[in-house]
Amino acid sequence: MSLVLGSLVGAPTGFAQREPITPESFVTKAARRVGPAVVRIDTVRTVTIGRLPSRGLGHPFFDQFFNQFFEDGLPPSQRTQREQGTGVIFAEEGLILTNAHVVERSDQVEVRLTDGRSLTGTVVGLDSVTDLAVVRVMSPTPLPAAPLGDSDALEVGDWAIAVGNPFGLDNTVTMGIISNLNRNISKLGITDKRLELIQTDAAINPGNSGGPLLNAAGEVIGINTLVRSGPGAGLGFAIPINRARNIAEELIRTGKVSHAMVGIGLRSLTPELAREFNQNSDRGFQLPERQGVLITNVLPLSPAERAGLRAGDVILAAGGTRVISPAELLKAVESAGVGGRLRLDVWQQGREQQVTVVPVDMAVLQQRSRAVEDGTYWRRIPLQP
DSSP states (O other): OHHHHHHHHSSOOSSOOOOOOOSSOHHHHHHHHHGGGEEEEEEEEEEEEOOBOOOOSSSHHHHHHHHHHOTTOBOOEEEEEEEEEEEEEEETTTEEEEOHHHHTTOSEEEEEOTTSOEEEEEEEEEETTTTEEEEEEOOSSOOOOOOBOOGGGOOTTOEEEEEEOGGGOTTEEEEEEEEEEEEEGGGGTOOSOOOEEEEEOSOOOTTOTTOEEEOTTSOEEEEEEEEEEETTEEEEEEEEHHHHHHHHHHHHHHSSOOOEEOOEEEEEEOHHHHHHHHHHOOSSOOOOSSOEEEEEEEOTTSHHHHTTOOTTOEEEEETTEEOOSHHHHHHHHHHHOTTOOEEEEEEETTEEEEEEEOOEEHHHHHHHHHHTGGGTOOEEOOSOO
């Protein structure tokens, strides 16, 4: 036995050498680097509770009493609502990134630092479409600012570290990996936002909103924004920091964000979907059995309508680049910008042609839609005949 053991001691095993265990991990270093820049945001807002129906106590006498004095129900009332979220200082002069839904419609914003100080926050600007906001606090001394990383350099499987204040538990750190990238928020059933999100399995809970998602180097790569929970697991999502940085710069500069739109509803077209439609359609036209983006509706008075686009058209390319998903087309529209010119390759009425659209700001499009029967008139094509 001793001979066998002796022969094995010096023999190569074929296994990788284990890294020495150190007292602190990269998570510790990352949390130490960014932790002082993570803040708790406490908000106070006044909410109005609508008129309530009058009720007695289930007894005819009390019902008659209440109906006599509150015939139209109890009058509306106001109450104070307190909520908490997280933010991250990204500039030492006191600029903080957080989610728009954390501070939206707030009457008071209080920012609590890790050193115990509580400072009054002022909302510099917010953008509900991307769920981002910038808050400013005034401090006599420079504040610790978190380093911002590059979200475009992320890969699936990279480490992800979430820091925040879930359920009011300050400076909570959780760890996971980048589960996926470029998750369109519409896939999560949220249709009033325009975002491509980072998906992570790092635990994100109520109160984490607006906090940073870090890489292994302790750089901010995302702003945590929502979680989807289900049996046995929870999925967290963060706004890529490159997008958040651009939005923050625009909010600081102008207090608002412009969003380019052309006024169309979209869905991906596959050869299978087109074939199914063509086999059952009696509408006098056929969809091309190829990949592209199908226009499902067109908003009246929109750039799309003015360019001659119609429900049933298929967009094959934008700006010379092939598109096969609504997200790719939206990126092209955003890149063109408000007032820019975007060339589209479109399959229309059985042939391929080119049209040029000039995007307008979302606010302008909303005003136009309200001018047309409150925005309820849309030209539509059913996806299933």
